[in-house]
């Protein structure tokens with residue numbers, strides 16, 4: 001018996017891998033998010049409790065997704081191994097187990113908000129291929145129980161069956177993955193803005209090596225979302241709907257949206273999950289339609305400051321985000337953006353349209369792959385992160401970050417500088433101060449302000465003397481308020497505290 005368990009487990013794993021790979025390929029053709037791997041992964045993301053998610057983002061950063069897929073794979077393969085071993089006792093039971101597993105994947109796919117009408121198909125393929133492959137592999141690979149049955153295959157043939165199945169799975173899965181990543185991203189032609197911004201003033205950039213560039217290139221812009229696969233939205237199938245408590249709801253096609261007068265705005269966007277000193281922040285020149293105009297077109301005539309009202313926005317893959325209605329109506333120019341630094345939104349950043357709300361963290365104001373904005377009351381509907389206990393009021397905290405010298409570097413003695421960025425969207429930055437070791441607070445030089453909703457660069461000349469040195473930085477916002485020294489973690493309202501850093505200066 002014992003000599004049969006390991007081969008049976010191997011058969012289970014390879015049969016499930018082959019089934020999953022075949023399903024991945026079918027999904028690549030009919031609807032990528034319905035691949036068992038992606039569908040189950042997405043459901044697990046949504047079901048993960050906030051503290052675990054925070055821990056994962058904090059520990060693995062943006063590698064959290066590959067790690068999640070890996071964990072799901074390990075658990076699935078374990079169950080597949082069990083199905084293989086069970087097959088030795090009962091064909092019915094092991095087939096049942098495989099069908100149950102694939103049915104779960106099918107349910108996960110069908111329940112995704114972006115599920116197409118064929119979302120069940122990949123799971124069915126996984127079930128059929130998995131069950132047939134297990135039958136075939138067991139008959140080829142597992143030694144027979146008694147001498148009375150058929151003679152065993154030679155070892156060489158057994159290994160060949162296992163290896164062949166593995167190779168077939170690699171080929172199918174690889175072909176699927178190739179198709180998914182090769183799908184040509186859709187694109188569109190941006191209109192010229194009705195209200196263009198002048199080129200950025202020279203002074204916004206201090207021209208100092210090591211300080212974050214004032215405008216973050218699109219390819220380096222941080223990406224945070226729950227989507228395992230960034231939706232590949234076909235603009236010709238896409239609409240933006242404004243509805244809910246508005247007199248005249250309406251929908252716009254992409255051409256209708258692009259035909260509306262567009263404005264440009266320089267806005268810094270950051271994630272509530274950003275630790276003090278963290279990298280989940282970037283600045284871009286956005287092109288879009290002020291949300292105010294869209295709600296005016298819908299005839300909205302409620303009190304623009306009513307704090308009980310929200311806009312529940314929905315994305316094509318089913319994300320929901322609550323934004324205070326007041327923030328989308330006031331003069332801050334929240335945008336339905338279609339352009340980012342002169343290009344259509346990259347797929348990872350919400351193509352073809354996203355919300356950008358200055359002064360609010362992304363999780364309450366920056367819905368990507370936006371498709372609907374519903375005016376409603378906070379007590380009538382809740383959104384994804386609100387359901388996970390994050391703050392409703394997602395106003396950004398004042399922060400300053402040291403970019404250079406990089407933490408824990410060894411640098412040469414002599415004249416150098418300490419530099420970075422500081423932000424307090426909506427309020428602006430009026431002062432940045434730096435303390436070296438236990439010295440006095442020294443006022444840093446600020447780069448010019450492009451907009452109160454954009455970060456500012458800062459630097460302080462410094463004579464580096466041999467030994468270890470600690471830096472602390474703190475910002476004061478445009479209202480004269482010093483950023484709080486009290487430290488808070490990102491959950492639930494954004495991290496606070498002063499950023500510190502240290503370097504060693506060589507002799």
Ligand SMILES: Nc1nc2c(c(=O)[nH]1)N[C@H]1C(S)=C(S)[C@@H](COP(=O)(O)O)O[C@H]1N2
Pocket residue numbers: 221222223224225226227269270271272315319348349350361362363366367368369
């Ligand atoms: N559809 C969708 N939109 C989303 C999210 C998401 O998970 N799904 N994440 C939000 C969060 S938490 C942030 S910080 C910003 C990040 O935008 P970026 O990836 O373009 O930097 O997008 C927001 N919009």
Ligand SMILES: [Mo]
Pocket residue numbers: 224270271272273361362363
């Ligand atoms: Mo975020």
